[in-house]
Amino acid sequence: MKKKVSLIFVLLFCFSLLYSTSLTTGFGLDVTMTIYGNVTSEAGGGIVGAIVELWKDGSLVKTDYTEDNPNTPSIVEGFYSITYTGPRIALYYLKVFATGHFSQERFIVFRAGSSEQNFVLEIDYPAQTTVAGRVRDTQSPANGLQNARVYLSMDNEILQKTVSDNDGYFAFSPVTHTELVTFTVEAYKCGVRQVKTVSSSVTCTKYAFFYLNAGTSYAVLVGISQYENGWQNDISGAERSTNEWYDYLKNDMYYDEIYVYGDHISDYTYYTDRATESNIKDKLKDIRNEVGPEDIVVIYFATHGSNAPSLTCWDDGNSISEYEFKNILPKNSKTFVFLSSCQSASWINPLSSTSSNEDLFIVTVTSYYDLTMGASWDIFFRLILTQMEGTDYYLFNGVKYYFHKGNDVSMELAYKDTYRYWDFKGNVAAELGWMWDIDNGAINNGDIVDDSNPFYL
Numbered sequence: 027m028k029k030k031v032s033l034i035f036v037l038l039f040c041f042s043l044l045y046s047t048s049l050t051t052g053f054g055l056d057v058t059m060t061i062y063g064n065v066t067s068e069a070g071g072g073i074v075g076a077i078v079e080l081w082k083d084g085s086l087v088k089t090d091y092t093e094d095n096p097n098t099p100s101i102v103e104g105f106y107s108i109t110y111t112g113p114r115i116a117l118y119y120l121k122v123f124a125t126g127h128f129s130q131e132r133f134i135v136f137r138a139g140s141s142e143q144n145f146v147l148e149i150d151y152p153a154q155t156t157v158a159g160r161v162r163d164t165q166s167p168a169n170g171l172q173n174a175r176v177y178l179s180m181d182n183e184i185l186q187k188t189v190s191d192n193d194g195y196f197a198f199s200p201v202t203h204t205e206l207v208t209f210t211v212e213a214y215k216c217g218v219r220q221v222k223t224v225s226s227s228v229t230c231t232k233y234a235f236f237y238l239n240a241g242t243s244y245a246v247l248v249g250i251s252q253y254e255n256g257w258q259n260d261i262s263g264a265e266r267s268t269n270e271w272y273d274y275l276k277n278d279m280y281y282d283e284i285y286v287y288g289d290h291i292s293d294y295t296y297y298t299d300r301a302t303e304s305n306i307k308d309k310l311k312d313i314r315n316e317v318g319p320e321d322i323v324v325i326y327f328a329t330h331g332s333n334a335p336s337l338t339c340w341d342d343g344n345s346i347s348e349y350e351f352k353n354i355l356p357k358n359s360k361t362f363v364f365l366s367s368c369q370s371a372s373w374i375n376p377l378s379s380t381s382s383n384e385d386l387f388i389v390t391v392t393s394y395y396d397l398t399m400g401a402s403w404d405i406f407f408r409l410i411l412t413q414m415e416g417t418d419y420y421l422f423n424g425v426k427y428y429f430h431k432g433n434d435v436s437m438e439l440a441y442k443d444t445y446r447y448w449d450f451k452g453n454v455a456a457e458l459g460w461m462w463d464i465d466n467g468a469i470n471n472g473d474i475v476d477d478s479n480p481f482y483l
Contacts, residue, residue: 170194
Protein backbone atom coordinates (compact mmCIF):
# COMPACT_ATOMS: atom_id res chain seq x y z
CA MET A 27 0.00 0.00 0.00
CA LYS A 28 2.79 2.38 0.92
CA LYS A 29 4.52 1.56 -2.39
CA LYS A 30 1.31 2.46 -4.31
CA VAL A 31 1.00 5.83 -2.51
CA SER A 32 4.64 6.61 -3.15
CA LEU A 33 4.22 5.76 -6.80
CA ILE A 34 1.18 8.06 -7.06
CA PHE A 35 3.12 10.97 -5.51
CA VAL A 36 6.00 10.37 -7.90
CA LEU A 37 3.63 10.37 -10.87
CA LEU A 38 1.92 13.59 -9.67
CA PHE A 39 5.28 15.27 -9.17
CA CYS A 40 6.44 14.29 -12.64
CA PHE A 41 3.17 15.50 -14.17
CA SER A 42 3.34 18.88 -12.38
CA LEU A 43 6.96 19.29 -13.43
CA LEU A 44 6.08 18.40 -17.00
CA TYR A 45 3.11 20.82 -17.01
CA SER A 46 5.08 23.74 -15.55
CA THR A 47 7.81 23.11 -18.09
CA SER A 48 5.28 23.02 -20.90
CA LEU A 49 4.04 26.52 -19.99
CA THR A 50 7.42 27.94 -20.89
CA THR A 51 8.77 25.47 -23.45
CA GLY A 52 5.61 23.79 -24.65
CA PHE A 53 5.14 20.12 -25.28
CA GLY A 54 7.65 20.25 -28.07
CA LEU A 55 5.02 20.69 -30.82
CA ASP A 56 5.12 24.07 -32.66
CA VAL A 57 1.87 25.73 -33.66
CA THR A 58 0.99 29.00 -35.40
CA MET A 59 -1.13 31.57 -33.60
CA THR A 60 -2.46 35.01 -34.66
CA ILE A 61 -3.05 37.56 -31.93
CA TYR A 62 -5.03 40.61 -33.06
CA GLY A 63 -7.15 43.43 -31.68
CA ASN A 64 -7.50 47.18 -31.20
CA VAL A 65 -5.70 49.63 -28.95
CA THR A 66 -7.90 52.55 -27.93
CA SER A 67 -7.63 55.47 -25.54
CA GLU A 68 -9.88 56.01 -22.57
CA ALA A 69 -10.69 59.37 -24.17
CA GLY A 70 -12.20 57.48 -27.09
CA GLY A 71 -10.92 56.46 -30.50
CA GLY A 72 -8.20 54.13 -31.67
CA ILE A 73 -4.52 54.94 -31.17
CA VAL A 74 -2.37 54.90 -34.30
CA GLY A 75 1.30 54.15 -33.73
CA ALA A 76 0.97 52.21 -30.47
CA ILE A 77 3.60 49.49 -30.01
CA VAL A 78 2.44 45.92 -29.35
CA GLU A 79 5.12 43.44 -28.26
CA LEU A 80 4.97 39.63 -27.82
CA TRP A 81 7.35 38.27 -25.16
CA LYS A 82 8.39 34.75 -24.06
CA ASP A 83 10.89 33.73 -21.36
CA GLY A 84 11.97 37.38 -20.96
CA SER A 85 12.78 37.75 -24.66
CA LEU A 86 11.00 39.85 -27.27
CA VAL A 87 9.87 37.61 -30.12
CA LYS A 88 7.57 39.82 -32.28
CA THR A 89 6.47 43.48 -32.59
CA ASP A 90 3.66 45.25 -34.41
CA TYR A 91 2.40 48.85 -34.62
CA THR A 92 -1.23 49.90 -34.61
CA GLU A 93 -2.43 51.52 -37.79
CA ASP A 94 -5.31 53.11 -39.61
CA ASN A 95 -6.08 51.43 -42.91
CA PRO A 96 -9.03 53.21 -44.54
CA ASN A 97 -8.80 50.95 -47.60
CA THR A 98 -9.85 47.91 -45.55
CA PRO A 99 -13.16 48.62 -43.76
CA SER A 100 -12.69 45.70 -41.36
CA ILE A 101 -9.44 47.19 -40.09
CA VAL A 102 -10.20 50.18 -37.92
CA GLU A 103 -7.93 52.81 -36.40
CA GLY A 104 -5.69 51.31 -33.71
CA PHE A 105 -5.65 47.79 -35.19
CA TYR A 106 -2.72 45.38 -34.75
CA SER A 107 -2.03 41.77 -35.73
CA ILE A 108 0.84 39.47 -34.71
CA THR A 109 1.34 36.00 -36.22
CA TYR A 110 3.98 33.77 -34.61
CA THR A 111 4.96 30.09 -34.68
CA GLY A 112 6.13 28.55 -31.39
CA PRO A 113 5.55 25.79 -28.83
CA ARG A 114 1.89 25.24 -27.95
CA ILE A 115 0.42 25.50 -24.43
CA ALA A 116 3.33 27.81 -23.59
CA LEU A 117 2.98 30.96 -21.50
CA TYR A 118 3.49 34.28 -23.39
CA TYR A 119 2.63 37.83 -22.55
CA LEU A 120 1.77 41.01 -24.48
CA LYS A 121 3.04 44.54 -23.76
CA VAL A 122 1.36 47.65 -25.23
CA PHE A 123 2.89 51.16 -25.27
CA ALA A 124 1.47 54.44 -26.62
CA THR A 125 2.74 57.99 -26.22
CA GLY A 126 0.83 59.87 -23.55
CA HIS A 127 -0.70 56.70 -22.06
CA PHE A 128 0.16 54.22 -19.35
CA SER A 129 1.43 50.89 -20.74
CA GLN A 130 -0.43 47.60 -20.24
CA GLU A 131 0.63 43.92 -20.02
CA ARG A 132 -1.27 40.64 -20.02
CA PHE A 133 -0.41 36.91 -20.11
CA ILE A 134 -1.78 34.60 -22.79
CA VAL A 135 -1.52 30.86 -23.37
CA PHE A 136 -0.18 30.11 -26.82
CA ARG A 137 -2.46 27.81 -28.80
CA ALA A 138 -3.08 27.08 -32.45
CA GLY A 139 -5.55 29.43 -34.14
CA SER A 140 -6.26 33.03 -33.25
CA SER A 141 -6.97 35.15 -30.19
CA GLU A 142 -8.51 38.63 -30.00
CA GLN A 143 -6.84 40.83 -27.40
CA ASN A 144 -8.13 44.43 -27.11
CA PHE A 145 -6.58 47.14 -24.94
CA VAL A 146 -7.95 50.40 -23.53
CA LEU A 147 -5.08 52.58 -22.33
CA GLU A 148 -5.36 55.09 -19.53
CA ILE A 149 -4.12 58.61 -20.34
CA ASP A 150 -1.01 59.78 -18.53
CA TYR A 151 -1.92 63.36 -17.48
CA PRO A 152 -0.79 66.10 -17.56
CA ALA A 153 -0.27 65.81 -21.31
CA GLN A 154 1.84 68.03 -23.54
CA THR A 155 0.86 68.67 -27.14
CA THR A 156 3.19 70.25 -29.70
CA VAL A 157 1.63 71.78 -32.81
CA ALA A 158 3.82 72.04 -35.89
CA GLY A 159 3.39 72.12 -39.65
CA ARG A 160 4.31 73.77 -42.92
CA VAL A 161 3.05 76.63 -45.08
CA ARG A 162 3.37 76.00 -48.82
CA ASP A 163 3.24 78.27 -51.84
CA THR A 164 -0.10 77.92 -53.65
CA GLN A 165 1.56 78.57 -57.01
CA SER A 166 4.41 76.10 -56.37
CA PRO A 167 3.13 73.55 -53.82
CA ALA A 168 6.52 71.83 -53.56
CA ASN A 169 8.03 75.01 -52.13
CA GLY A 170 7.68 76.23 -48.56
CA LEU A 171 6.50 79.79 -47.97
CA GLN A 172 8.72 81.98 -45.78
CA ASN A 173 7.52 84.66 -43.35
CA ALA A 174 3.92 83.50 -43.03
CA ARG A 175 2.49 84.54 -39.66
CA VAL A 176 1.10 81.57 -37.74
CA TYR A 177 -1.06 81.83 -34.60
CA LEU A 178 -2.01 79.11 -32.10
CA SER A 179 -5.27 79.72 -30.24
CA MET A 180 -7.56 77.89 -27.83
CA ASP A 181 -10.99 79.06 -26.70
CA ASN A 182 -10.59 82.28 -28.75
CA GLU A 183 -7.38 83.20 -26.93
CA ILE A 184 -4.09 83.48 -28.80
CA LEU A 185 -1.55 81.32 -26.96
CA GLN A 186 1.49 81.66 -29.19
CA LYS A 187 2.60 83.16 -32.48
CA THR A 188 5.48 82.36 -34.78
CA VAL A 189 6.63 82.72 -38.38
CA SER A 190 7.44 80.09 -41.00
CA ASP A 191 11.12 79.57 -41.79
CA ASN A 192 12.89 79.54 -45.18
CA ASP A 193 11.29 76.20 -46.07
CA GLY A 194 7.86 77.08 -44.70
CA TYR A 195 8.11 75.01 -41.50
CA PHE A 196 6.88 76.20 -38.11
CA ALA A 197 6.52 74.74 -34.62
CA PHE A 198 5.05 76.02 -31.35
CA SER A 199 6.24 75.26 -27.83
CA PRO A 200 4.43 72.35 -26.12
CA VAL A 201 1.09 73.19 -24.46
CA THR A 202 0.27 71.39 -21.19
CA HIS A 203 -3.33 70.23 -20.64
CA THR A 204 -5.32 67.78 -18.50
CA GLU A 205 -8.18 66.96 -20.86
CA LEU A 206 -9.11 66.75 -24.50
CA VAL A 207 -8.38 70.15 -26.10
CA THR A 208 -8.96 71.65 -29.54
CA PHE A 209 -6.46 74.15 -30.97
CA THR A 210 -7.09 76.66 -33.75
CA VAL A 211 -4.10 77.24 -36.03
CA GLU A 212 -4.21 80.27 -38.33
CA ALA A 213 -1.72 81.18 -41.06
CA TYR A 214 -1.49 84.59 -42.79
CA LYS A 215 0.52 85.93 -45.69
CA CYS A 216 -0.17 89.23 -47.44
CA GLY A 217 -3.79 89.38 -46.39
CA VAL A 218 -4.62 85.74 -47.21
CA ARG A 219 -5.78 83.66 -44.25
CA GLN A 220 -6.32 79.95 -43.64
CA VAL A 221 -7.59 78.25 -40.49
CA LYS A 222 -7.13 74.66 -39.30
CA THR A 223 -8.18 72.88 -36.10
CA VAL A 224 -6.40 70.03 -34.33
CA SER A 225 -7.48 68.11 -31.23
CA SER A 226 -5.42 66.23 -28.67
CA SER A 227 -5.94 64.46 -25.35
CA VAL A 228 -2.44 62.98 -24.92
CA THR A 229 1.22 63.90 -25.19
CA CYS A 230 1.92 64.03 -28.92
CA THR A 231 2.74 66.23 -31.90
CA LYS A 232 -0.14 67.41 -34.08
CA TYR A 233 0.39 68.79 -37.57
CA ALA A 234 -1.35 71.52 -39.61
CA PHE A 235 -0.56 72.24 -43.25
CA PHE A 236 -1.43 75.37 -45.24
CA TYR A 237 -1.34 76.65 -48.83
CA LEU A 238 -1.12 80.44 -49.22
CA ASN A 239 -0.37 82.93 -51.98
CA ALA A 240 3.32 83.74 -52.24
CA GLY A 241 2.93 87.50 -51.98
CA THR A 242 5.64 89.90 -50.77
CA SER A 243 5.04 92.59 -48.16
CA TYR A 244 6.73 95.98 -48.53
CA ALA A 245 6.82 99.05 -46.30
CA VAL A 246 8.15 102.57 -46.85
CA LEU A 247 8.30 104.49 -43.55
CA VAL A 248 9.05 108.21 -43.49
CA GLY A 249 9.55 109.94 -40.14
CA ILE A 250 11.16 113.37 -39.95
CA SER A 251 11.70 115.16 -36.64
CA GLN A 252 14.35 117.70 -37.75
CA TYR A 253 14.85 119.25 -41.19
CA GLU A 254 17.85 120.28 -43.26
CA ASN A 255 19.00 123.81 -42.39
CA GLY A 256 15.96 124.10 -40.09
CA TRP A 257 13.75 124.99 -43.04
CA GLN A 258 10.74 123.53 -41.17
CA ASN A 259 9.92 123.48 -37.46
CA ASP A 260 11.02 120.37 -35.57
CA ILE A 261 8.43 117.64 -34.95
CA SER A 262 8.69 115.94 -31.58
CA GLY A 263 8.49 112.15 -31.71
CA ALA A 264 8.32 111.45 -35.46
CA GLU A 265 11.37 109.19 -35.27
CA ARG A 266 9.91 107.39 -32.23
CA SER A 267 6.69 106.55 -34.04
CA THR A 268 8.69 105.46 -37.10
CA ASN A 269 10.75 103.13 -34.89
CA GLU A 270 7.55 101.70 -33.44
CA TRP A 271 6.21 101.12 -36.94
CA TYR A 272 9.40 99.34 -37.93
CA ASP A 273 9.37 97.11 -34.84
CA TYR A 274 5.71 96.32 -35.39
CA LEU A 275 6.02 95.43 -39.07
CA LYS A 276 9.26 93.52 -38.58
CA ASN A 277 8.55 91.62 -35.35
CA ASP A 278 4.74 91.33 -35.29
CA MET A 279 3.75 91.33 -38.96
CA TYR A 280 6.97 89.79 -40.37
CA TYR A 281 7.15 92.09 -43.39
CA ASP A 282 9.61 91.04 -46.08
CA GLU A 283 11.07 94.38 -47.12
CA ILE A 284 11.05 97.56 -44.99
CA TYR A 285 12.67 100.88 -45.91
CA VAL A 286 13.02 103.70 -43.36
CA TYR A 287 13.75 107.31 -44.36
CA GLY A 288 14.42 109.96 -41.74
CA ASP A 289 16.49 112.98 -40.78
CA HIS A 290 20.21 113.49 -40.13
CA ILE A 291 20.14 113.64 -36.30
CA SER A 292 17.43 111.44 -34.80
CA ASP A 293 18.03 107.88 -33.56
CA TYR A 294 16.33 105.21 -35.68
CA THR A 295 16.07 101.50 -34.99
CA TYR A 296 16.67 100.87 -38.68
CA TYR A 297 17.74 103.47 -41.20
CA THR A 298 17.79 103.26 -44.99
CA ASP A 299 18.63 106.85 -45.96
CA ARG A 300 17.66 110.48 -45.51
CA ALA A 301 14.07 111.39 -46.34
CA THR A 302 14.89 113.47 -49.39
CA GLU A 303 12.35 113.98 -52.13
CA SER A 304 14.39 111.90 -54.60
CA ASN A 305 15.06 109.01 -52.19
CA ILE A 306 11.39 108.61 -51.29
CA LYS A 307 10.12 108.90 -54.86
CA ASP A 308 12.76 106.55 -56.28
CA LYS A 309 11.95 103.83 -53.76
CA LEU A 310 8.19 104.10 -54.33
CA LYS A 311 8.77 103.90 -58.09
CA ASP A 312 10.91 100.77 -57.65
CA ILE A 313 8.21 99.08 -55.58
CA ARG A 314 5.46 100.15 -57.99
CA ASN A 315 7.33 98.39 -60.81
CA GLU A 316 7.82 95.17 -58.79
CA VAL A 317 4.50 94.45 -57.09
CA GLY A 318 1.60 92.27 -58.21
CA PRO A 319 -1.95 91.48 -56.99
CA GLU A 320 -0.73 89.16 -54.21
CA ASP A 321 1.57 91.80 -52.69
CA ILE A 322 0.96 94.35 -49.93
CA VAL A 323 2.51 97.80 -49.65
CA VAL A 324 2.39 100.02 -46.56
CA ILE A 325 3.33 103.70 -46.90
CA TYR A 326 3.63 105.77 -43.74
CA PHE A 327 4.45 109.48 -43.39
CA ALA A 328 5.11 111.40 -40.16
CA THR A 329 6.01 114.90 -41.31
CA HIS A 330 4.56 118.35 -41.91
CA GLY A 331 1.57 118.57 -44.24
CA SER A 332 -0.70 121.14 -45.85
CA ASN A 333 -4.04 121.18 -47.62
CA ALA A 334 -2.34 122.00 -50.91
CA PRO A 335 -1.98 119.02 -50.45
CA SER A 336 1.70 118.22 -49.95
CA LEU A 337 4.03 116.32 -47.61
CA THR A 338 7.26 117.94 -46.49
CA CYS A 339 10.58 116.17 -47.16
CA TRP A 340 13.81 116.46 -45.16
CA ASP A 341 15.84 118.37 -47.77
CA ASP A 342 15.58 122.14 -47.83
CA GLY A 343 12.58 123.47 -49.76
CA ASN A 344 11.33 120.13 -51.11
CA SER A 345 8.01 118.36 -50.69
CA ILE A 346 5.90 115.76 -52.48
CA SER A 347 2.65 117.01 -54.01
CA GLU A 348 -0.57 115.10 -54.42
CA TYR A 349 0.02 114.92 -58.18
CA GLU A 350 3.50 113.44 -57.74
CA PHE A 351 2.38 111.03 -55.05
CA LYS A 352 -0.52 109.51 -56.99
CA ASN A 353 1.77 108.86 -59.96
CA ILE A 354 4.20 106.76 -57.92
CA LEU A 355 1.61 104.81 -55.92
CA PRO A 356 1.57 101.04 -56.64
CA LYS A 357 -1.21 100.19 -59.10
CA ASN A 358 -1.55 96.41 -58.75
CA SER A 359 -1.02 95.64 -55.07
CA LYS A 360 -3.15 96.10 -51.99
CA THR A 361 -1.82 99.46 -50.77
CA PHE A 362 -2.25 101.10 -47.37
CA VAL A 363 -1.40 104.79 -46.94
CA PHE A 364 -1.19 106.15 -43.38
CA LEU A 365 -0.70 109.91 -43.06
CA SER A 366 0.26 111.34 -39.68
CA SER A 367 0.47 114.98 -40.70
CA CYS A 368 -1.50 118.18 -40.47
CA GLN A 369 -4.53 118.55 -42.77
CA SER A 370 -3.89 115.03 -44.04
CA ALA A 371 -7.52 114.38 -45.02
CA SER A 372 -6.98 116.79 -47.90
CA TRP A 373 -5.23 113.87 -49.65
CA ILE A 374 -8.28 111.61 -49.71
CA ASN A 375 -10.34 113.10 -52.56
CA PRO A 376 -7.43 113.71 -54.96
CA LEU A 377 -5.96 110.24 -54.49
CA SER A 378 -9.25 108.36 -54.47
CA SER A 379 -10.58 110.06 -57.59
CA THR A 380 -7.46 109.62 -59.74
CA SER A 381 -5.74 106.44 -58.59
CA SER A 382 -6.27 103.33 -60.73
CA ASN A 383 -5.56 101.04 -57.76
CA GLU A 384 -8.81 99.33 -56.72
CA ASP A 385 -7.25 98.16 -53.44
CA LEU A 386 -6.11 101.54 -52.12
CA PHE A 387 -6.67 102.28 -48.42
CA ILE A 388 -6.04 105.80 -47.10
CA VAL A 389 -6.13 106.53 -43.38
CA THR A 390 -5.51 109.99 -41.93
CA VAL A 391 -5.36 111.50 -38.45
CA THR A 392 -7.02 114.86 -39.17
CA SER A 393 -9.78 116.51 -41.13
CA TYR A 394 -9.21 118.82 -44.10
CA TYR A 395 -8.29 121.79 -41.92
CA ASP A 396 -7.26 120.25 -38.60
CA LEU A 397 -3.78 120.06 -37.20
CA THR A 398 -2.57 116.62 -36.12
CA MET A 399 -2.73 115.54 -32.47
CA GLY A 400 0.72 114.01 -32.84
CA ALA A 401 2.36 110.63 -33.15
CA SER A 402 0.23 109.11 -30.42
CA TRP A 403 -2.36 108.29 -33.07
CA ASP A 404 0.05 105.81 -34.67
CA ILE A 405 -0.90 103.06 -32.25
CA PHE A 406 -4.32 103.01 -33.92
CA PHE A 407 -2.79 102.97 -37.39
CA ARG A 408 -0.93 99.80 -36.52
CA LEU A 409 -3.97 98.15 -34.97
CA ILE A 410 -6.08 98.98 -38.01
CA LEU A 411 -3.45 97.52 -40.33
CA THR A 412 -3.47 94.33 -38.26
CA GLN A 413 -7.23 94.03 -38.68
CA MET A 414 -7.17 94.71 -42.40
CA GLU A 415 -4.50 92.04 -42.86
CA GLY A 416 -6.94 89.50 -41.48
CA THR A 417 -5.88 88.76 -37.91
CA ASP A 418 -8.31 88.49 -35.02
CA TYR A 419 -7.04 91.36 -32.89
CA TYR A 420 -9.73 93.89 -32.04
CA LEU A 421 -9.26 97.56 -32.74
CA PHE A 422 -9.93 100.92 -31.21
CA ASN A 423 -11.19 104.02 -32.97
CA GLY A 424 -8.64 106.81 -33.05
CA VAL A 425 -8.30 108.01 -36.63
CA LYS A 426 -10.66 110.52 -38.15
CA TYR A 427 -11.06 109.71 -41.82
CA TYR A 428 -10.51 106.87 -44.23
CA PHE A 429 -11.23 105.87 -47.77
CA HIS A 430 -11.21 102.49 -49.51
CA LYS A 431 -11.52 102.54 -53.28
CA GLY A 432 -12.12 98.80 -53.79
CA ASN A 433 -14.99 96.54 -52.84
CA ASP A 434 -13.31 94.89 -49.87
CA VAL A 435 -15.20 95.67 -46.65
CA SER A 436 -12.36 94.91 -44.24
CA MET A 437 -11.81 98.59 -43.51
CA GLU A 438 -15.48 99.04 -42.60
CA LEU A 439 -15.35 95.97 -40.39
CA ALA A 440 -12.21 97.34 -38.79
CA TYR A 441 -14.06 100.47 -37.76
CA LYS A 442 -17.09 98.57 -36.50
CA ASP A 443 -14.78 96.52 -34.30
CA THR A 444 -13.36 99.69 -32.77
CA TYR A 445 -16.29 100.06 -30.39
CA ARG A 446 -15.92 96.76 -28.51
CA TYR A 447 -13.49 97.39 -25.67
CA TRP A 448 -13.91 100.76 -23.95
CA ASP A 449 -11.75 99.85 -20.95
CA PHE A 450 -8.72 99.28 -23.13
CA LYS A 451 -9.33 102.65 -24.76
CA GLY A 452 -9.08 104.30 -21.37
CA ASN A 453 -5.85 102.48 -20.56
CA VAL A 454 -4.28 103.55 -23.83
CA ALA A 455 -5.45 107.11 -23.34
CA ALA A 456 -3.90 107.22 -19.87
CA GLU A 457 -0.58 105.95 -21.21
CA LEU A 458 -0.59 108.54 -23.99
CA GLY A 459 -1.39 111.35 -21.59
CA TRP A 460 -4.65 112.63 -23.01
CA MET A 461 -8.32 111.87 -22.44
CA TRP A 462 -10.95 110.43 -24.71
CA ASP A 463 -14.10 112.43 -25.44
CA ILE A 464 -16.41 109.47 -25.73
CA ASP A 465 -19.66 111.43 -25.90
CA ASN A 466 -18.76 114.33 -28.17
CA GLY A 467 -15.61 113.52 -30.11
CA ALA A 468 -14.69 111.46 -33.14
CA ILE A 469 -14.97 108.28 -31.10
CA ASN A 470 -18.66 108.69 -30.35
CA ASN A 471 -20.04 105.19 -29.83
CA GLY A 472 -22.95 105.94 -32.15
CA ASP A 473 -20.73 106.70 -35.14
CA ILE A 474 -20.56 104.25 -38.00
CA VAL A 475 -18.62 104.18 -41.25
CA ASP A 476 -20.42 105.60 -44.26
CA ASP A 477 -18.64 104.18 -47.32
CA SER A 478 -20.36 106.66 -49.63
CA ASN A 479 -18.86 109.66 -47.87
CA PRO A 480 -15.19 109.36 -46.91
CA PHE A 481 -15.42 112.53 -44.83
CA TYR A 482 -17.89 111.03 -42.40
CA LEU A 483 -17.05 108.84 -39.42
